[in-house]
Amino acid sequence: MTTQQLHEQILQKKSFLCVGLDPDLTKIPQHLLETEDPIFEFNKAIIDSTHDLTVGYKPNTAFFEAYGIKGWMSLQKTINYINENYPDIFTIADAKRGDIGNTSSMYAKAFFEDLNFDSVTVAPYMGKDSVEPFLAFENKHTIMLALTSNEGAFDFQTLNTNGKELYKQVLETSKTWKNSENLMYVVGATKAEYFTEIRKIVPDSFLLVPGIGAQGGSLSEVCKYGMNDKVGLLVNSARAIIYASKGTDFAEKAREEALKVQKEMAEIIGLKFQV
Numbered sequence: 337m338t339t340q341q342l343h344e345q346i347l348q349k350k351s352f353l354c355v356g357l358d359p360d361l362t363k364i365p366q367h368l369l370e371t372e373d374p375i376f377e378f379n380k381a382i383i384d385s386t387h388d389l390t391v392g393y394k395p396n397t398a399f400f401e402a403y404g405i406k407g408w409m410s411l412q413k414t415i416n417y418i419n420e421n422y423p424d425i426f427t428i429a430d431a432k433r434g435d436i437g438n439t440s441s442m443y444a445k446a447f448f449e450d451l452n453f454d455s456v457t458v459a460p461y462m463g464k465d466s467v468e469p470f471l472a473f474e475n476k477h478t479i480m481l482a483l484t485s486n487e488g489a490f491d492f493q494t495l496n497t498n499g500k501e502l503y504k505q506v507l508e509t510s511k512t513w514k515n516s517e518n519l520m521y522v523v524g525a526t527k528a529e530y531f532t533e534i535r536k537i538v539p540d541s542f543l544l545v546p547g548i549g550a551q552g553g554s555l556s557e558v559c560k561y562g563m564n565d566k567v568g569l570l571v572n573s574a575r576a577i578i579y580a581s582k583g584t585d586f587a588e589k590a591r592e593e594a595l596k597v598q599k600e601m602a603e604i605i606g607l608k609f610q611v
C-alpha cells in the first residue's frame with residue numbers, strides 16, 4: 337500500500353485510528369478460552385467489529401510470541417484474516433527489530449514476505465545497515481522508533497549529543513537513507529509538546545503515535561502539533577479499545593470505544609480539510 341492510498345482511506349473513513357491487537361490470555365473474555373484458538377477468535381471479533389472505523393491494525397508480536405508456536409500461528413491467522421477480508425487496511429507488525437544487515441534481511445523477509453505485513457517497527461540503535469534491509473522492500477514501510485511514549489524515552493532519546501537531542505539526530509540522519517520515502521516514525525502521544533520540533537525535521541512523514549487511551553496521551557494535542565497537510569498521523573490505541581469489556585459483549589464494547597475516538601478524529605479532519 338502506498339502512503340497516498342493510506343491518505344485516501346483516512347479521508348474516506350474520516351479516521352486515522354490504528355487499533356492495537358495486543359491479546360493477553362489473562363484479559364480476554366472467559367468464554368473464548370474454550371475455543372481452539374482463543375487469540376485468533378478474539379482478534380477476529382475485534383477486527384470484524386471495528387474495521388470500518390480504523391485504517392490500521394497493529395499486532396504487537398510480543399503478545400503472540402509469549403505463547404510459543406501457537407501464538408505465532410495465531411499471528412499468521414490474524415494477518416491473513418485482515419489481508420483476505422479487509423485488504424485496504426494498513427497492517428503493522430510491531431516487532432521492534434533491527435540487527436546487523438544479513439540478520440535484518442531475514443527479519444524483513446519474515447514480516448514482509450512470509451507474513452505479508454505492510455510495515456514493521458524497527459529500532460534505530462544499530463544504524464543505517466540495520467535499517468536498510470527493511471527499506472529495500474519498495475512497496476513496504478519501515479516504522480522507526482524516534483521518541484517513544486514511555487518514561488525511559490528520557491534515558492537516551494532526549495540526551496544531547498553534539499548539541500542535538502538523539503531523537504532529532506535519528507530523524508535527520510535516517511531521512512537521508514536509501515528509499516527513505518518509505519520511512520515512518522514512532523512518536524508517543526504522551527510527548528505531544530515535541531511534535532512541533534519533529535515536524536520541522538520530517539514535515540511529510542507519517543507518524544505512528546501510540547499512547548492515547550491506557551497511557552493517557554491527548555488526541556487533540558497530538559493533532560494540534562503533529563498533523564500535516566495530509567493528516568500524516570496513525571494514532572494507535574490497544575487496551576482502551578480491545579479490553580473495554582471482559583464479557584460476551586467485548587466486541588460491541590470495543591466498537592463503542594473505537595467509535596468515540598473515530599468521532600473525535602472525524603471532527604478534527606472535518607475542521608482541517610473541510611471533508
Ligand SMILES: O=C(O)c1cc(=O)[nH]c(=O)n1[C@@H]1O[C@H](COP(=O)(O)O)[C@@H](O)[C@H]1O
Nearest residue numbers: 356396457484485524546550551573574575
Ligand atoms: O511501537 C509501538 O507501537 C510503541 C511505541 C511506543 O513508544 N509506545 C508504545 O506503547 N508502543 C506500543 O503501542 C501499544 C500501546 O498499547 P496501549 O497502551 O494499550 O494503547 C503497545 O503495543 C506498545 O508496545
